[in-house]
Amino acid sequence: MSEVLALLLFRIAALALPRRVREAVGDEMQETFRAAWRDRRGGRRLAYALHSAGDLVRAGIGERWRARETSTERRPKVNSLWQDARYAARSLIKTPGFSFVAVLTLALGIGANVSIFSIVNAVLLRPLPFENPEHLVEIWESRLDRGWTNASFSHANFWDVQDQNTTFTSVGALRSGSINLTGMDYPERLSLGSVSASFFRTLGVTPAAGRTFADGEDGAGADGLQAVLSYGLWIRRFGGDPAVVGRSIALDGRGHTVIGVLPRGEPWLDAADIFVPLRRVDNPDRGSWELAVIGRLAPGVSIEAARTELTSIARGIAERYPEVARGMGITIAPSSAWVASEGLRRALWILMGAVGFLLLIACVNLANLSLARATGRVRERALRAALGASKGRLVRQALTESMLLSAAGAGAGVLLAVGVLKVLRSLDPGGIPRLSEVNLSPAVLGFTALAMVITGLATGIIPAIHAAQGELGSTLREGDRNVGTGRGLARVRGLLVAVEVSASLALLIGAGLLVRSFGAVLGTNRGFQTEDRVVAEVALPDASTPAQVDQFLATLTARLEGHPGITSVAAVSMRPLRGVGTGMGFAASDKPDPPSDQVPWAGWRMITAGYFRTLGVPLLRGRDFTPADQIAKPWRVIISQRIADLLWPGEEAVGRQLIMWKGQSNRPAEVIGVAADMRDWDLAGDPSYGVYFPYYGAGASTIYFVVHGRATPEAVRPVFRQLLAEIDATIPLARVASLEDLVGESVASRRFIMLLLTAFAVVALLLALAGVYGVLSYAVSRRTSEIRVRLALGASPSAVVRLIVGQGMRPVLIGLVVGVAAALALTRLMTGLLFGVSATDLPTYLGVATLLGGAALVSCYVPARQALGVDVVAALRKE
Amino acid sequence: MRFSAPLSPPVFHVLLALGDDVLHGYAIMQRFEEITRGSEQLLPGTLYVTLARMVEQGLIEEARPKAGEQSGGAPRRYYRLTARGRAAGRAESERLRRLVQVARERAWLPETAR
Numbered sequence: 001m002s003e004v005l006a007l008l009l010f011r012i013a014a015l016a017l018p019r020r021v022r023e024a025v026g027d028e029m030q031e032t033f034r035a036a037w038r039d040r041r042g043g044r045r046l047a048y049a050l051h052s053a054g055d056l057v058r059a060g061i062g063e064r065w066r067a068r069e070t071s072t073e074r075r076p077k078v079n080s081l082w083q084d085a086r087y088a089a090r091s092l093i094k095t096p097g098f099s100f101v102a103v104l105t106l107a108l109g110i111g112a113n114v115s116i117f118s119i120v121n122a123v124l125l126r127p128l129p130f131e132n133p134e135h136l137v138e139i140w141e142s143r144l145d146r147g148w149t150n151a152s153f154s155h156a157n158f159w160d161v162q163d164q165n166t167t168f169t170s171v172g173a174l175r176s177g178s179i180n181l182t183g184m185d186y187p188e189r190l191s192l193g194s195v196s197a198s199f200f201r202t203l204g205v206t207p208a209a210g211r212t213f214a215d216g217e218d219g220a221g222a223d224g225l226q227a228v229l230s231y232g233l234w235i236r237r238f239g240g241d242p243a244v245v246g247r248s249i250a251l252d253g254r255g256h257t258v259i260g261v262l263p264r265g266e267p268w269l270d271a272a273d274i275f276v277p278l279r280r281v282d283n284p285d286r287g288s289w290e291l292a293v294i295g296r297l298a299p300g301v302s303i304e305a306a307r308t309e310l311t312s313i314a315r316g317i318a319e320r321y322p323e324v325a326r327g328m329g330i331t332i333a334p335s336s337a338w339v340a341s342e343g344l345r346r347a348l349w350i351l352m353g354a355v356g357f358l359l360l361i362a363c364v365n366l367a368n369l370s371l372a373r374a375t376g377r378v379r380e381r382a383l384r385a386a387l388g389a390s391k392g393r394l395v396r397q398a399l400t401e402s403m404l405l406s407a408a409g410a411g412a413g414v415l416l417a418v419g420v421l422k423v424l425r426s427l428d429p430g431g432i433p434r435l436s437e438v439n440l441s442p443a444v445l446g447f448t449a450l451a452m453v454i455t456g457l458a459t460g461i462i463p464a465i466h467a468a469q470g471e472l473g474s475t476l477r478e479g480d481r482n483v484g485t486g487r488g489l490a491r492v493r494g495l496l497v498a499v500e501v502s503a504s505l506a507l508l509i510g511a512g513l514l515v516r517s518f519g520a521v522l523g524t525n526r527g528f529q530t531e532d533r534v535v536a537e538v539a540l541p542d543a544s545t546p547a548q549v550d551q552f553l554a555t556l557t558a559r560l561e562g563h564p565g566i567t568s569v570a571a572v573s574m575r576p577l578r579g580v581g582t583g584m585g586f587a588a589s590d591k592p593d594p595p596s597d598q599v600p601w602a603g604w605r606m607i608t609a610g611y612f613r614t615l616g617v618p619l620l621r622g623r624d625f626t627p628a629d630q631i632a633k634p635w636r637v638i639i640s641q642r643i644a645d646l647l648w649p650g651e652e653a654v655g656r657q658l659i660m661w662k663g664q665s666n667r668p669a670e671v672i673g674v675a676a677d678m679r680d681w682d683l684a685g686d687p688s689y690g691v692y693f694p695y696y697g698a699g700a701s702t703i704y705f706v707v708h709g710r711a712t713p714e715a716v717r718p719v720f721r722q723l724l725a726e727i728d729a730t731i732p733l734a735r736v737a738s739l740e741d742l743v744g745e746s747v748a749s750r751r752f753i754m755l756l757l758t759a760f761a762v763v764a765l766l767l768a769l770a771g772v773y774g775v776l777s778y779a780v781s782r783r784t785s786e787i788r789v790r791l792a793l794g795a796s797p798s799a800v801v802r803l804i805v806g807q808g809m810r811p812v813l814i815g816l817v818v819g820v821a822a823a824l825a826l827t828r829l830m831t832g833l834l835f836g837v838s839a840t841d842l843p844t845y846l847g848v849a850t851l852l853g854g855a856a857l858v859s860c861y862v863p864a865r866q867a868l869g870v871d872v873v874a875a876l877r878k879e
Numbered sequence: 880m881r882f883s884a885p886l887s888p889p890v891f892h893v894l895l896a897l898g899d900d901v902l903h904g905y906a907i908m909q910r911f912e913e914i915t916r917g918s919e920q921l922l923p924g925t926l927y928v929t930l931a932r933m934v935e936q937g938l939i940e941e942a943r944p945k946a947g948e949q950s951g952g953a954p955r956r957y958y959r960l961t962a963r964g965r966a967a968g969r970a971e972s973e974r975l976r977r978l979v980q981v982a983r984e985r986a987w988l989p990e991t992a993r
Contacts, residue, residue, distance in 0.1 A: 013924070024931060025930070028903075029927040031905070031955075032905040032923050032926070035905050036908060036923065056922070062928070063928050
């Protein structure tokens with residue numbers, strides 16, 4: 001039993017207490033319960049929670065009893081409220097069909113809202129797990145001369161900022177890398193964060209065990225052999241044992257002392273498995289951007305003041321080192337953007353809006369149902385009024401009933417949300433931070449309570465007004481036959497139908513656009529083949545020499561190729577669909593230089609011969625690499641078609657000279673081949689600019705092997721394991737996955753958002769159709785005698801059907817028009833999420849409107865047909 | 880005598896747990912489990928309702944915690960016995976002792992050593 005559930009149970013039980021007591025001791029009592037619950041373990045917790053809840057209810061009832069005996073002041077009010085509630089409950093129980101449908105409708109609406117709000121709360125609203133996160137900022141270098149606004153920091157520039165600034169309490173830097181953990185039961189490739197000693201202090205983190213880095217441990221003279229474990233690694237590899245602090249572990253074969261363990265949390269704390277000091281090197285490098293930099297503003301300093309100071313520091317650097325730092329600037333942004341990217345924030349708010357619409361539809365449906373029910377009970381109300389019930393009492397009566405329903409709906413909705421969240425967590429698509437932390441927190445329960453009250457009011461208000469307006473005498477005389485078909489009421493009901501049709505249309509259009517985008521992303525021409533391809537990650541120690549890497553590549557490739565079932569094998573330094581990865585500016589040596597802020601940016605990859613063949617990418621011109629290319633001067637490269645078209649349009653690119661790292665090292669290279677284009681950065685982007693050169697192992701630690709053949713991950717993994725063990729038992733195999741799966745992963749968060757929105761839209765559609773059907777069939781049932789008379793007077797059945805369907809469809813059509821307008825306005829917010837389809841995509845609009853209109857037509861036709869089947873005698877007897 | 884009427888068990892339990900100490904609700908719960916060696920427990924609902932009632936009846940009163948006992952976190956109310964509470968506890972003990980005496984005479988209970 002989770003603590004959240006235990007507390008929820010306890011809180012619900014606490015409702016048994018009189019409010020006065022609850023207000024006086026409720027919080028403290030709950031804290032005590034929580035502490036006592038935590039003192040217990042396993043099954044005893046469940047028992048304790050149940051006992052405590054039962055005890056609370058008993059104590060609450062006893063206390064109320066005592067209060068009743070000792071005071072009589074508030075009794076009348078309490079009594080009438082209690083009476084209302086009992087009356088409402090009785091009448092709801094008497095109509096189980098209505099109550100069931102009502103609770104189910106509200107449970108869907110509220111459950112969807114609670115689920116999405118829990119995610120929004122965890123991802124967007126919950127504060128970062130750091131001290132005073134509002135003082136935290138992230139800082140980037142900018143190089144406006146090259147069009148970069150958010151570049152990583154170079155080492156030397158970071159140390160300068162650290163030494164020169166006065167507006168920060170501290171700044172810290174993180175470099176990401178990877179390292180091999182050995183000397184334990186099995187070797188493992190870990191993600192590595194090298195951080196300045198100030199990094200965790202800047203964040204304001206209290207370690208879970210031990211300490212974080214101390215000043216000086218990142219100094220030029222320090223040995224750098226301390227390590228801080230991430231919480232995840234600590235649990236996974238060290239069993240959460242606090243005694244790990246002080247132990248020595250082998251990282252890339254060197255002993256490091258574990259000095260501490262980080263708490264769990266995102267972001268930064270999970271940026272790597274393990275952290276070591278980022279040592280301040282004497283040889284400053286201002287041309288290699290690889291540090292993520294954060295800062296904690298000094299008390300009272302604004303972001304603007306910090307920006308001004310940093311800009312002047314950057315200008316100083318640019319003046320002192322004009323050749324490498326020309327045009328340097330600084331970008332600074334608050335920490336509020338750390339957890340969720342702009343795109344994700346937007347997607348989540350869109351989902352929140354979508355479930356808001358869903359709840360609106362659910363409320364409208366229920367209001368309509370209650371209205372139908374209320375008109376059926378006009379006589380009962382009139383009688384009560386005649387017997388002396390005040391109007392206020394009648395209104396309260398109606399509201400009590402809707403509140404009771406919405407409370408039941410909220411209860412069922414929370415249960416639904418618990419299930420939905422469980423499913424979402426198990427589906428975890430990646431790319432949604434803190435998903436594992438999503439739970440029914442107090443904020444979520446508060447939100448639920450709010451949604452419940454709003455729902456109760458929204459669904460109750462119309463029947464309540466209706467109750468207050470009943471004309472007493474005439475109602476009693478006329479019976480209820482004509483009530484509810486009055487013009488005003490019919491208009492209200494039509495309006496409600498129009499509202500739900502328009503809301504569900506807007507939702508469906510949004511979902512339709514996402515579905516089409518998703519199809520477009522998957523259907524886009526990738527350029528590379530995924531079938532029967534597997535990618536295996538192998539991690540060499542960072543300290544490997546180029547000769548060792550070469551030797552390793554040659555040996556492993558040869559052995560793999562000799563393996564039955566494998567057609568071809570190649571290695572690459574960065575697998576497809578991991579973004580741009582390693583990049584460089586480029587230009588042609590025989591063309592005029594572009595302005596420095598318009599230098600195009602290519603992703604570069606090191607590959608072994610056969611890479612294109614293995615991926616199924618045609619080599620359009622020139623040739624593949626041979627061993628001689630590896631050490632040739634100038635370098636020899638293969639470029640993608642798109643680069644050739646950009647630099648040498650309509651000309652032969654092979655044999656030309658390419659300038660690589662344009663504006664930095666300006667290294668020349670000879671083009672020996674042109675490969676067809678691939679979308680290997682991101683499927684939802686343009687084909688990449690790719691520059692490929694022969695694998696040369698300096699500093700390359702993770703190698704991706706692409707295997708083509710009768711290849712599945714299950715078949716390939718043991719082959720790699722065995723071959724690696726033969727070559728060097730300390731080399732870990734990181735990950736083996738089919739290229740199909742990697743494609744799926746790259747679109748997982750897109751799929752997640754699409755599925756959620758589609759699910760909500762389908763529920764909305766069903767609710768809206770139920771609403772259309774319900775209203776019309778109710779109207780028809782009230783008009784059966786009129787219909788019989790029409791038929792008896794010679795109206796053709798088809799004319800009657802047309803009449804009824806026409807009446808039913810009028811609000812639907814209005815709703816469709818309004819819905820299209822709403823969708824046009826709202827889907828503009830979605831443009832960032834769409835791919836290959838515009839926010840005003842006509843086929844989507846038409847298709848969805850037709851679908852909804854058609855379904856509504858069917859829901860109108862059914863009651864119309866039923867009207868024709870009415871037994872004449874029965875209808876006339878009703879008269 | 881005023882307090883010869885039986886006290887409800889939770890009230891007596893709180894009196895016993897408090898003794899001469901100044902304790903907050905959670906500590907009272909723990910203390911009670913301790914002195915009954917875990918054979919009986921006070922649950923939070925009963926405890927807090929009882930505490931509120933006992934304050935009303937003047938059996939206990941809110942008090943400052945002993946120096947150094949105030950822990951961090953949410954503020955908690957501390958309680959101690961009043962003279963009236965102590966008297967009520969004594970009277971209830973006396974009442975129970977007489978009842979136990981009867982039980983012994985019925986040989987329901989063995990005469991235990993002190």
